Amino acid sequence: MRPLTAHIDLDALRHNYLQARRCAPQARAMAVLKANAYGHGAAACAAALGDLAPAMAVACLEEGQALRAHGIKCPIVLLEGFFEVSELDEIITGGYWSVLHTPWQVEALLERLAHWPQHRLTVLIKCDSGMHRLGFSPDEIQNICQRLRTHEGIEQTLLMTHFATADVPDNPLLTRQLETINTLRSRLDLPGCFANSPATLSAPASHHDWVRPGVMLYGVNPLERHHPLHDEINQVLQPVMTLESRIIAVRELPAGEPIGYGARHVTRRPTRVGVVACGYGDGYDRHAKEGTPVLVDGQRVALAGRVSMDMLTVDITELPEAGIGSRVTLWGRDASGATLSVSEVARWCDTIAYTLLTGILPRVPRCYHRSDAPKTLIDAGVLP
Template identity: 50%
Template structure:
């Protein structure tokens, strides 16, 4: 069978969750949306269920998948519900839901519910994506309280620039949030991965670790807490062909790489159809049998090429780490002008092997 595969390390996953709890001193929802950022939502939730305070997903389809697999811990719908009739499923499966718009408030007030809901009331404190305007927030809170259909409210917002550690934006958003919730005694949730690691002064009874759960840093620069994360996914394959080329020979589509010296070229069973970034340039790091090497030439759909010239022991069948414990996903993403979130979520066709 094709040797491309992704190894998923559950102990690293649990380590990263425990780190989130340790550094925040708060309860933590493990964010497993988008199939756990490509790591497999059901299996990751199963690995964390004994210690996680709960889970967070984007939508009800993802939540139903977890319930069908037997996950019983609380599950928060981060985008809330999209149609009023979803409230029946939310109630039936004991989901928690974000409320970020007035029409959702209207739907809750009109709904016939057998038991009250847990609502996370979202404020747009400055990201301007979803969330209630600060001028609407107090009224929305009071409507939920008066409806008789809500058992618990958690007050939440989301940062736009928490990964920029010297940017004033996050402090400004906290100030907006604090003003909007003045006088409310409910629990709050503000900190996602970058805020959890980089903004310890931000109040949060609940934190929402996402990318850090999978062992990738949310920051462009080194950070002492992010350095304690353990990569969960190792994407690997093998060398399936070797070419010996003289100087001056093009390699791959578009002749994007031309040999400057006699070069041993290894062909690896991995391409953009597997989720490896097509725009990764020559020089993107990878490891061959544990030794550092580099991508050369353009990534194609099913294959890519690597430089074996300085690795005389490497050849047909050599193991290639595309990212993982030796080659950090964040470094690969930076070379490809993207972020680790995207390269994880783009993974496909590659079997996930759990341990």
């Protein structure tokens, strides 16, 4: 079979979740599994975190339904709330926690709760504390929270916000957002759910009752490289996805020969070229530049030429032992122990790690690894 595989280390996932809890020991941590767990496979990641996470978060009801179908029982937070009134019956009865960020959602929810007097719902009121994407203005929050807190169908109301610049050190916008939301929380006496991954790692004043670790769960450092905690976090988090393939052909070319579409790369010396089974049809970024690092048998080599739909080419001249069948790590942890960060690869592609991880397409099989994988996960088809 085609050798390209995304290996998912579920032990590393659990390790990273526990790091989030250690960063915010007084808070509970909801594991963010939206976008198919950032491309890692939501069902398997949820099952692996099931005995650790008191709640999980997804973008929408469809993602929540997929987790429920795989036996996930804990509360599932819908980070964008609901989009149509028709979703509400399942949300109310299905153990979901809904974010509310617009007036129509509040009105629709309160009206629908009257049809389910035996059910009580937890909601998260989203405050736009300065990001200006979703949420109520701080001036609107008090009246909305008062209505919800006094409604017999609401079991619990949490105050929520999202930070725009928590990955940057000493950013004034983060300071303003924290001041706004912490003042509101104190005034309303509500549990707070504020911290995303970078705030969980670097802004203790944002932790409060709940944190929402997302990309950090998958071993990606969300802090900017000039952040004083950046290098420390790199040492703490473990990569969860290793995108691995093999060399399927080797070409021996003299100097002056072009490689690949557009003849972008022209050899400057006699060159051995390894052809790797991975391309933009798998989700590897077509915009990867000349020199993008790749590991071949644990050794760094460089991309040579444009990425094709199903293949890419690397210069293996300095690795005379490399050949057909040699192991290729596009990012992640090589079997030899060498590591190539997906964030580093993303910089060569002028993008971010999020886009690379979520962009891995369905034709790439995910192979899940966990040292203590319960037999129930294997029987459910979640783990191989």
